[in-house]
Amino acid sequence: MSTPLEEVNVQPIDAAETKWKDDYTKQIGENDRVIKNMSGIEVEPLYVPDNIMDTELYLEKSGYPGQFPYTRGIYSTMHRGRTWTQRQLVGLGTPSDYNKRVKTMLDMGANAISLLPCNSGFRGVDCDTVPLPLLGTCGTVVNTVDHMETCLDQVPIDQISAAMNDPAPFTLFAFMLNVAKRRGIGWDKLTGTSNQSDYISHFVANHMFYRLSLSGSQRLLIDHIEFCREHVPNWNPMSVVGQHMQQTGATLAETIGFTFSSAIQHAEDCIARGMDPDEILPRFTFFFDVTINFFEEVAKFRAARRMWAHIARDRLGAKDPKSWRLKFHAQTSGVDLTAQQPLNNIARTAVQAMAGIFGGLQSMHTDAYDEPFTTPTEKTAKIAVATQNILREEAHLCDVIDPLGGSYYVERMTDQMEEEALSVIEKIDAAGGMFKAVETGLVQTMCGESSMANQELIESGEKKIIGVNCYEDEEEKIEIATTRPDPVAMQKHVDEFKAFKKDRSQKAVNKALDNLTRAANSDNENVFARVVEATDAGVTQGEIIACLREELGFGHPLIIA
Amino acid sequence: MSQITPNVAETPVRALITKIGFDGHDRGSRIVAAYLRDAGMEVIYTPPWQEIDSVVQLALQEDVDLIGISSLATDHLIVPDLMNALREAGLGEIEVFIGGIIPEQERPMLIEAGLGGIFGPGSTREDIVECAQRLATSARRKKEQAFERRL
Numbered sequence: 001m002s003t004p005l006e007e008v009n010v011q012p013i014d015a016a017e018t019k020w021k022d023d024y025t026k027q028i029g030e031n032d033r034v035i036k037n038m039s040g041i042e043v044e045p046l047y048v049p050d051n052i053m054d055t056e057l058y059l060e061k062s063g064y065p066g067q068f069p070y071t072r073g074i075y076s077t078m079h080r081g082r083t084w085t086q087r088q089l090v091g092l093g094t095p096s097d098y099n100k101r102v103k104t105m106l107d108m109g110a111n112a113i114s115l116l117p118c119n120s121g122f123r124g125v126d127c128d129t130v131p132l133p134l135l136g137t138c139g140t141v142v143n144t145v146d147h148m149e150t151c152l153d154q155v156p157i158d159q160i161s162a163a164m165n166d167p168a169p170f171t172l173f174a175f176m177l178n179v180a181k182r183r184g185i186g187w188d189k190l191t192g193t194s195n196q197s198d199y200i201s202h203f204v205a206n207h208m209f210y211r212l213s214l215s216g217s218q219r220l221l222i223d224h225i226e227f228c229r230e231h232v233p234n235w236n237p238m239s240v241v242g243q244h245m246q247q248t249g250a251t252l253a254e255t256i257g258f259t260f261s262s263a264i265q266h267a268e269d270c271i272a273r274g275m276d277p278d279e280i281l282p283r284f285t286f287f288f289d290v291t292i293n294f295f296e297e298v299a300k301f302r303a304a305r306r307m308w309a310h311i312a313r314d315r316l317g318a319k320d321p322k323s324w325r326l327k328f329h330a331q332t333s334g335v336d337l338t339a340q341q342p343l344n345n346i347a348r349t350a351v352q353a354m355a356g357i358f359g360g361l362q363s364m365h366t367d368a369y370d371e372p373f374t375t376p377t378e379k380t381a382k383i384a385v386a387t388q389n390i391l392r393e394e395a396h397l398c399d400v401i402d403p404l405g406g407s408y409y410v411e412r413m414t415d416q417m418e419e420e421a422l423s424v425i426e427k428i429d430a431a432g433g434m435f436k437a438v439e440t441g442l443v444q445t446m447c448g449e450s451s452m453a454n455q456e457l458i459e460s461g462e463k464k465i466i467g468v469n470c471y472e473d474e475e476e477k478i479e480i481a482t483t484r485p486d487p488v489a490m491q492k493h494v495d496e497f498k499a500f501k502k503d504r505s506q507k508a509v510n511k512a513l514d515n516l517t518r519a520a521n522s523d524n525e526n527v528f529a530r531v532v533e534a535t536d537a538g539v540t541q542g543e544i545i546a547c548l549r550e551e552l553g554f555g556h557p558l559i560i561a
Numbered sequence: 562m563s564q565i566t567p568n569v570a571e572t573p574v575r576a577l578i579t580k581i582g583f584d585g586h587d588r589g590s591r592i593v594a595a596y597l598r599d600a601g602m603e604v605i606y607t608p609p610w611q612e613i614d615s616v617v618q619l620a621l622q623e624d625v626d627l628i629g630i631s632s633l634a635t636d637h638l639i640v641p642d643l644m645n646a647l648r649e650a651g652l653g654e655i656e657v658f659i660g661g662i663i664p665e666q667e668r669p670m671l672i673e674a675g676l677g678g679i680f681g682p683g684s685t686r687e688d689i690v691e692c693a694q695r696l697a698t699s700a701r702r703k704k705e706q707a708f709e710r711r712l
Contacts, residue, residue, distance in 0.1 A: 119583035137635040
């Protein structure tokens with residue numbers, strides 16, 4: 001608007017606003033329309049000062065970085081003090097393939113590692129029972145401690161943080177503990193996360209790591225947290241996953257609600273086991289999706305920080321500020337990426353990553369542009385890391401803490417996202433908590449409805465996707481190129497695994513499996529401790545999971561009509 | 562004119578929507594199931610991670626006309642095995658189509674195996690439903706021919 005400044009100053013604010021509204025309505029005419037964000041909240045054309053200049057209210061709602069309620073950031077220095085951890089998810093082929101790729105990523109500037117297992121591992125079976133073409137196409141085939149030793153060869157696990165993407169019964173982490181033991185590295189030196197250890201998110205999104213029954217997974221998770229508290233004190237055993245909820249269709253606001261309802265469930269389960277909230281909550285981390293809905297994502301993360309501070313302090317009774325801080329990793333969302341005109345995905349990922357940075361993340365993975373159709377090649381993975389490097393080094397995004405704080409729009413949206421998310425938590429509470437709400441399918445139904453609503457927006461053209469429902473390139477022939485693991489190397493890997501099983505001490509294996517069975521049937525034993533021992537005795541992940549399925553029940557998905 | 566054969570054209574198409582292999586991402590299969598249901602078909606929907614044998618059993622028990630497979634993480638590589646298993650079970654009339662991430666160089670192998678349709682990202686509801694209806698008609702025709710041969 002071109003109203004001169006002095007004129008604004010002489011007019012009372014109400015008059016100025018009325019004049020702007022008149023001008024706006026006149027000029028926009030028939031082009032005006034209701035715009036709603038992905039969470040269904042109506043977005044106004046302009047936001048104006050509300051109460052954000054009220055200092056008392058400012059302290060209550062925003063505060064200073066590193067101070068309750070942490071809306072502006074969980075640390076006083078945020079990215080100006082330390083930028084985020086660049087943690088690229090890597091998982092492909094054989095353990096040697098993984099080791100080679102991870103070393104390249106570290107040389108490129110990644111400063112943490114992440115290991116994603118093969119899909120056969122998600123389901124808890126060993127490589128010798130799987131059709132060869134399915135092995136190692138989407139993750140690394142890791143079935144034993146020896147395999148993990150190859151994966152981590154020359155990777156300084158006592159100096160960099162590692163994420164093991166592997167929930168109950170946490171065999172990958174058990175392998176890693178034994179690798180540390182073999183190398184003489186104390187478990188107190190290990191830092192990182194049992195990434196995606198939140199079994200509830202897997203149950204809801206139905207899409208990964210579906211191994212044990214809901215109650216069996218719950219038992220293993222709490223055992224795992226208890227074990228780490230005692231033996232691996234600098235490891236984060238709890239990673240609460242919002243990413244799965246959002247990827248399966250939940251809106252951004254619903255995602256925050258579901259994620260915190262899950263976190264409340266896990267925390268209360270630990271407290272019921274006799275753990276003090278201040279012993280465990282500082283080791284809770286969160287894992288979120290970050291989509292291209294830029295301002296809504298920033299508001300989501302700001303609202304989430306404020307909400308978690310209140311939940312941890314007021315609901316869970318934590319007294320230590322470390323328990324109140326929402327530490328999170330974000331992955332740029334593959335859902336936004338398209339197979340059409342795939343190079344465009346580099347631009348999309350950059351926007352998503354910016355939303356995550358302005359949202360105040362602690363750790364980030366950026367997707368490669370070929371994500372819609374393949375496990376990234378080395379070339380595309382390098383571009384994904386470079387995208388983070390450009391944003392960090394060239395774009396001056398880290399100079400100011402919470403740079404969008406104080407934006408009338410972002411502040412208002414932060415409040416509205418919080419209101420929406422709180423109403424979701426209320427709904428889950430009314431259903432008897434998150435465990436019950438997923439057991440009965442309430443959460444899955446809500447996600448399904450939001451997913452369908454989103455699909456309808458795409459079909460109607462309301463939600464535009466370049467190259468998909470607008471700006472299509474009629475000439476374009478979608479070339480989905482992909483690389484597959486070398487079948488000869490994979491067959492060799494399987495043969496070596498078979499030989500390993502033949503050569504190991506069957507007596508030690510049987511004893512370890514007996515111990516595991518006994519622990520699973522006892523209320524006083526820690527099952528995860530027995531998993532660690534079993535892997536040391538040469539028991540494979542498939543054998544451990546088969547044994548626990550026998551004792552604790554198989555995970556059967558819930559079909560929602 | 563005698564009407565010995567049941568008038569199958571009057572009964573709704575029966576479609577099985579499923580996933581085989583190890584991937585569990587089911588957002589696509591749920592949406593396609595809803596598309597076909599909305600188009601008036603009877604949809605039998607399963608969770609992911611089905612074994613090939615159990616898909617064959619289900620197809621037999623439910624007397625389906627077509628099977629839709631969703632594959633996002635290389636599970637299409639074992640779809641030819643499914644096709645063989647269907648033929649061996651005497652269910653060769655059933656038409657099969659697939660949707661998801663199917664790389665170019667692996668498509669000829671699927672077409673050769675007898676797949677009736679391949680849908681990549683960005684496929685429209687209309688195209689998917691149209692293909693499913695066409696395949697169902699073809700399956701019904703083949704079933705009738707097989708029935709007549711047996712008479």
